[in-house]
Amino acid sequence: MYRTDATRPGAAPASPLRLVRAVHQVFPRGGIRIDDDFSARHFSDLTAAYGRSYRPGLVEGGTGNDFALMARQLVEGLGVPGEDVGAAVVAHATPDLDCRRAAATYLSDAWPHGPLAFGVGEQGGVTPFTALHLAGACARRNGMGHVLVLVLDQASLPYDPGTRLAGDAGVAMLLSTDDGPGPRPVVRVVPGVAAEEVPGELSRLLEPVLEAGPVTVVTGPGIDPPRDLPEGTSGVRPAAKGFPCSALWSALATADLQEERLVLIDRDPLTGDLGVCVTLPGPGES
Template sequence: MTLRLSGAVHRAFTGRPPAPADPFLVRIYSDMAELYGTAFDQERFEHANRNTFTDMARVLLDALPPLTDPVDLVVVASAVPDFDPRQSAVSYLTDALPGTPVAFTLSDQGDAAPYTALRLAGQYATEGRTKQALITVVDQTTVPANPGPPRQGTDARDGAAALLLSAEGPGAPAGVRQYGGLTPEDAHALLREALPGGLSALLLGGGLDPERVTVPSGVAVEPASAEFPCSGVWGLLADRLPHFAGQRRPVVLADFVPQGTGEAKAGELSFCVVDFGSTRA
């Protein structure tokens, strides 16, 4: 069975109303900072967005069409862990969704995590273990144990995307590829060579420069906002899903996760071809 993209949403989240920081979390991060010889910035924590993965997953579910058929697989993909270890988005989703889904999280892969999630969902479907899957991709700026600014910038919002996959839908994210050990130049060259014919749009995440990827005339190249480094390209896909479905041409999403700095440092290229050419709805 081939999983198809039957729904997609993306939402941005601003900070919560001002409230004192949870004393339990303050103690956790104070102890953690001391253990690792750094400093806990409680003032920054007081003013952080503090949207948990569960908070964002709840909003995403409300934004999707009502789900009545059983969901077999749930994956929460993120570049950073949830700042509140007492909450579990996968546990919430398991309870909130119909069926008894297998559920797990993917992290420690940076912005490559959503691509790995799609690849795993496809494997589950190939083995006949999944007819409907939900993948959530989360960007969270509240990282209180790190005294440096969030990588998105100090005023960035949190963000999250949901991808609903089933047998029916306007597009099939069938071509997921991931390559490690690439320099930025190698990554751009490999992406150029891998672009399919008849391409409609190329959606680029962090680490990729639109000027370094040559595409045929008429192909839209759209960089995702740096505000959402993990969920950005999936947000572009969600926002333009009806347009892409109407064009019935392939769309490519890509991210490059550098490991270190400079052109000589290796990193990981992930890209996904979403085929809108054989629509089933």
């Protein structure tokens, strides 16, 4: 088991990764059942441990999509050269649908060479920032040619999660360590930022980026743009609500990253962890 926390990515070295391509997909209701006897016992025990109530009626038809199924479809849509993938990192804020299946296990078994695969969680909407940082560190340390980062959301929960979830969706990013052209995502995660400290912290982090030229700023649900962003910041748009991880990162799949610089920002209200990702031009770009 690899265990980390948001204090790891405090510094922002030059990114060893360039974004080759990204895909985003919203999934229709899945057919994986969680209304069997095992699932009933599992969710009853799980919810009781956290003072919640098991409510199977909240899951329409008793079925949904698990992360392994979504990972498979995203990888197929991405067209990943499997033999070149050294590591696959799965980031999620909501729990997986079925504890008997795991996306990381599927990804490790999906290619004959068995790449390193692991999941990152417990940081809310900031989880993908940490996953991307870990992917870069892993590629740098182990000399990997490509790494895959998956950002997944699923909404079929047989208990009240305390927030509105809109559905199942995911973003897959294929990143390379070569020197080809393409945007290079530079990530910062600053732990334990109080709400009143966010404007000052973002001003410090974004000042050099905003001075360098026009950017598009995409904000997650943990950011209040009028309150938190530096005065005069233009090109701001909020991510879609109800997808705590994937909505923010879907911007990478739709933007023309050869022409448009992106800044992605979110903050976890429980921990105060603040994440910022800037896509920087890579070699060969103007």
